[in-house]
Amino acid sequence: MIPYTIYLVDDEASIRQGIALGFKDLYRVVSFGSAEDAIGAIRSQRPDLVLLDIGLPGISGIDALRKIKGFEPDMIVIMITAYEDIHTVISAMKLGAYDYVIKPIHMDSLRVCVRNALETIKLRKEIQALQENYIRENLPCFVGESDAIQDVIQFVNKVAKSPDTPILILGESGTGKELIASAIHYKSPNFKGPFVTLNCAALPEELIESELFGYEKGAFSGASPTGKRGLIEESPNGTLFLDEVGDLGLAAQARLLRFIEKGEYYRVGGTKKLLTRTRIVSATNKNLEDMIEKGFFRLDLYYRLGVIKVEIPSLNDRRDDIIPIAKYFLMEFGKKQGKSFNGFSSRVQEFLMNHRWKGNIRELRNLIERAVLVGGGPDITMQDLGLEKTSKGTDRFFPRTKNRAGFPSLSENGVDLSAMEEHYITEALQKAGGNDAKAAKYLNMSYYSFRYRRKKLSNLQSLKSF
Numbered sequence: 001m002i003p004y005t006i007y008l009v010d011d012e013a014s015i016r017q018g019i020a021l022g023f024k025d026l027y028r029v030v031s032f033g034s035a036e037d038a039i040g041a042i043r044s045q046r047p048d049l050v051l052l053d054i055g056l057p058g059i060s061g062i063d064a065l066r067k068i069k070g071f072e073p074d075m076i077v078i079m080i081t082a083y084e085d086i087h088t089v090i091s092a093m094k095l096g097a098y099d100y101v102i103k104p105i106h107m108d109s110l111r112v113c114v115r116n117a118l119e120t121i122k123l124r125k126e127i128q129a130l131q132e133n134y135i136r137e138n139l140p141c142f143v144g145e146s147d148a149i150q151d152v153i154q155f156v157n158k159v160a161k162s163p164d165t166p167i168l169i170l171g172e173s174g175t176g177k178e179l180i181a182s183a184i185h186y187k188s189p190n191f192k193g194p195f196v197t198l199n200c201a202a203l204p205e206e207l208i209e210s211e212l213f214g215y216e217k218g219a220f221s222g223a224s225p226t227g228k229r230g231l232i233e234e235s236p237n238g239t240l241f242l243d244e245v246g247d248l249g250l251a252a253q254a255r256l257l258r259f260i261e262k263g264e265y266y267r268v269g270g271t272k273k274l275l276t277r278t279r280i281v282s283a284t285n286k287n288l289e290d291m292i293e294k295g296f297f298r299l300d301l302y303y304r305l306g307v308i309k310v311e312i313p314s315l316n317d318r319r320d321d322i323i324p325i326a327k328y329f330l331m332e333f334g335k336k337q338g339k340s341f342n343g344f345s346s347r348v349q350e351f352l353m354n355h356r357w358k359g360n361i362r363e364l365r366n367l368i369e370r371a372v373l374v375g376g377g378p379d380i381t382m383q384d385l386g387l388e389k390t391s392k393g394t395d396r397f398f399p400r401t402k403n404r405a406g407f408p409s410l411s412e413n414g415v416d417l418s419a420m421e422e423h424y425i426t427e428a429l430q431k432a433g434g435n436d437a438k439a440a441k442y443l444n445m446s447y448y449s450f451r452y453r454r455k456k457l458s459n460l461q462s463l464k465s466f
């Protein structure tokens, strides 16, 4: 077992020696003659506990305690005092000291005091490990095996680590933006704090500001007589998720910008400045750059919200994920409805792989939920998906052989799909004068799909000129 490390700070050499000797076989004791030296050492190598004399030359024990608690708020510090100066002891306890012992030191009582403190540390660590485990095990499952989604997951794991950097999540509807936002929260140091969501599209503009910043009593007619805390106030040391942030009005955008820049804000109708530290994660399926051009979204806010941008590719651009996600939903809904299926019929697999998923994963989820509800097993069939008539057995929506006019049939030599993609993307960019949003429209695809495909092809010479 790794022994606990105790930093002992006292200017009297005899006391340092006495205590070090008393703890010789129990703990690793490192002694310091001044608070300055001890603080430097704590910063570079955190001990488990600090024994701190109050009457020190240079920085006093009380000032040292204040400093230590400033950068290590959880540090357990036991004060050593030469006489029972009640005022000093009270200030030490108020500053967060764990306990105190009085000189001359009785080794037996010091041992008990230190043993209790270390027991507290052990319990704290156990509780933290349990909490972390619980959260990890109950984290919503984000399924995805494609390279594209693995890159997103790795990136999210990296950027979640900072507690306050704003993150903007972009992607088509139903790609999992909300799921990624909650993953960011639970993988961040803020995971013990609240995860608070505001759907900016769900409320009328007049209400958004009071929802976000709160209001004072009498701020407007119909306001609650006691006033109301805003969602920012409800999310200290946590994450505030602004969903559909593209729907935020310009007035609310200005106030939000001020909050992000300064960390301060006022309730609606209030004059008291409030401060809250929370991480802002926002998401939208709108093309914010387009909205900025049209004057509907502030460029400065866009930069602030998107210090880190996470783009989730459309399900159509990561087809390797379709079957694993479908199987996951099959299991999830099967469990809920007490049914068990082997898998999907080959027709269903073919359909799932070739369908154009406009609603992305949400569409896939709804489809599987329905299939599980009506299906009798052992496999999910086209009928279960509601895509094939039971009696006649013909395709209702998706004829199997479909050759749209103008497309050459597959010959023995095959077709070079990526060359076609490059050709059309280049042509669309040329026609659109290099504007991604316009080029996407020429190709009948969403802005994000276009950006993703363009990025994939970005090394090609023909695209470098844009």
Ligand SMILES: Nc1ncnc2c1ncn2[C@@H]1O[C@H](COP(=O)(O)OP(=O)(O)OP(=O)(O)O)[C@@H](O)[C@H]1O
Binding pocket: 141, 142, 143, 144, 171, 172, 173, 174, 175, 176, 177, 178, 179, 180, 284, 285, 325, 328, 361, 362, 365
């Ligand atoms: N990779 C995934 N693995 C498992 N479930 C997923 C995954 N991605 C999304 N889902 C599920 O799909 C549904 C839609 O996801 P979510 O609500 O996060 O999408 P969104 O991008 O926020 O959509 P919108 O733009 O419409 O708000 C949710 O039920 C979510 O749990």
Ligand SMILES: [Mg+2]
Binding pocket: 177, 178, 243
């Ligand atoms: Mg959403």
